[in-house]
Amino acid sequence: MTNSDQLKRDVAELMPDVLARLEDLVRIPSIAFPGFDPAPVHEMGAAVVDLFAAAGVAGVKLLDVPDGYPCVYADIPGPDGSPTVLLYAHYDVQPAPESQNWTSEPFEPTTKDDGRIYGRGAADDKSGLVIHYGTLKMLGDELPCSLKILVEGEEETISHLEAFVEANPELFHADAYVIADIGPQRVGRPGLTTALRGDVACTITVRTLANPVHSGMFGGAAPDALTAMIRILDTLHDENGDTSIPGVDSSRWEGADMDEEVYREGSSILPGVDFLGTGSLSDRIWAKPSVTVLGMDLPNTAEASNVLLPEVTAKLSMRIVPGSDGDGQLEALMAHLRAQRPWNCEVEVAKVKVGHAFAVDASHPAVVAAEAALEEAYGAPVENIGSGASIPLVASLKKVSPDAAILLWGAEDTAQSRIHASDESVDPAEIERMITAQTLFIRNVASVGTR
Template sequence: MTDVTEIIAATKELMPDVLARHAQLIGIPSIAFPGFPEKPVHEMAQAVIDMLRDAGATTARLQEIPGGYPAVVAEIEGPEGSPTVLLYAHYDVQPAAESQGWTSDPWTATTKDDGRIYGRGAADDKSGLAMHYATIAQLAKNPPCHIQVLVEGEEETISHLEGFVESNPDRFRFDVAVIADVGPQAVNRPALTTAMRGDVSCTLTVSTLSAPVHSGLFGGAAPDAMTAMIRILDGLHDDNGDTVIPGVESHDWSGAHMDEAIYRQGSAILDGVDYLGTGSLSDRVWARPSVTVIGMDVPSTAEGGNVLIPSVKARLSLRIAPGTDPEAQLDALMSHLRAQAPWNCRVEVARVKAGSNFQADTDAPAIHAAEEALREVYGAEVEQIGSGGSIPLVASLLRCSPSASVVLWGAQDTEHARIHASDESVDPAELERMIAAQVLLLRRLGAEA
């Protein structure tokens, strides 16, 4: 039996190095979105290679991905007959616009009075990179199992890695995937994510006029596209705020309950504003669909003139319930939108993507091993929670290794991490605990082979 006390002590000794490397990564603005500089993204990829090689993964190298930014891959050979464990994280980050209201430089790792480390990517997902670095640093000299490393460069934008993985299935054979890109509800509250919603999206264009015309001379009979768009979008929710689209499925959540105080803190809902929907918070965020308008092409208030707007375009994101067919759910959304045409306006709907959802086999031995590792490190019972977010690559990986287990965990707590938002942060003590749990898990997986 592996001595958890030994692993916890070794992890604590390593943490100054881990946090220094984590800070270096935060300082690289690796935004892979179109229109942002490419140089920092490539710089970040090389920084990941250097970090993995320093940890002992000497095979770390770039993997070119057709049409997109490169991934970073590595392999460490373990004992003959031992399982293969895939470690996944991503090195790209969300933009950090000044308009978000950051209180410190997003590209400088800043430790504040609460002890948390702030910066873009501090949690999502440079904490995952730090976990893998520290895990390899402790195991590379005497690996308990075969270790594969896969670090993506486009997880936050439209990924090209999914197609590459599915086109090269022989390169992605593994027994257990450890995905370090989620986290618990709150720090020091251990959790495994056992289900994720999928994310399907499309664009909706509504047109009513061939050109903008004077709103006084023609308004009142000639419809403007914005008003038609509003009427269509209003029909996607009922009076309770539940997403109601024919053919889009809805489930209930059977795992741990979402803590309302944590949800309110993490979601930044204004005082007095009601929640959307019905059912428990866990149902609404982890198991039911949620449609959102995430972008719209319209004149700004500064540009708005006294004209009827002839055409408006919106992008819709639909988070779909775990266990549903992404293509079928996207088809249902698009069919519903095409059927809406107030005042016989012209409606065009175009597919953007269909990102898969995920449901873990919670009876799998690797899931039990992960729960036990968390329990021993934290000294507390482990929650099985969901994620309203998505990691579509998981489905692609499972198509290559359909009998594999997937462990989803990390240091991105719901309560304070604020991923994708201003003042993103990670708790270094939580990161330390998760590193110890991950080292313990890999040792146990190797010992049980």
């Protein structure tokens, strides 16, 4: 029996404990969005401290993050002169409103007939927390390298952690960062994410009238703010559905192909509905920009009355291509919006956030070692894939340690996890494989060298 065979047996024996801890974490509704009860978020932070203490980590603690929720932190020394690996995940989750129509209670973990565990955060990103827990249990007291733990409490909303990390670089310096907040295309197919689209966001407010007026008496000459907003938003895409904004970058994907069957399953596109855009499917979701209207301040249909609206505000998010400048891309979007003034309406555009895009240096020795660990754990070739997701902290970590490797992996498979949506779930087998892969990587990282 090889060392990896024994490791797989040990991980399998640990899995009942791992899954029980995951279920306990899912029960805590740690929604860090403004307007939600902060108590469960603080409860979750304390639970994460307890989780890693149970894994044998001495000195794990909460660090206050100015203006935000605390992060969980630990610094675990290894052999003198050994490299340092930082393990990252986040403990906050997306809301689970009734309008999403869950088929089970979102904060009561439910194992269904397919063997997956359903619940808000089961995949994103409490699976990452228990992957780290299982890894630490497998490593035990004899660490081959130094480890740090960083768990964020507001990744899903406007984070304050980036500024805190950049202001305290000595706490977060590492030779490799392991970001367990993503996953493969499909269960059983190992994936290493080598590029992230960034996420920039803004609001646009359109004003046409001083106050609401009767649509019958004044409609036809007085402009309605919603109609003006619709005309503005229509300029963001061309006739093919491609995002088409002057100054916004586009590119092509050179890695593994996006599996169309996986994409259709994961995206829940209705039968007969066409894909947006042009180019390969991989280009469209990993290497081209994509702008989305996230929300709009409007009367709902039950409350709608016969009036022209004087003012409408929309929030927009744009995914930007790896290698592009986030600040410049947001400014291009905002400049385009400001220039759209149907009927000389008033237009006000305001910045919300910039989440920078990122591309991995696939030649870094630690990244090569990670691929080898994945292949050994899964028994299958590794796919280098992209992601439309954004993890803003990555840019800050690269500022702290410019030469460090960034490893983006986890248990959140594209096909079925449905993160941020109803019936979010995770496959326990993916957690098990990722504990094995991450343990193999850390055991071997001391021998691969850093630069």
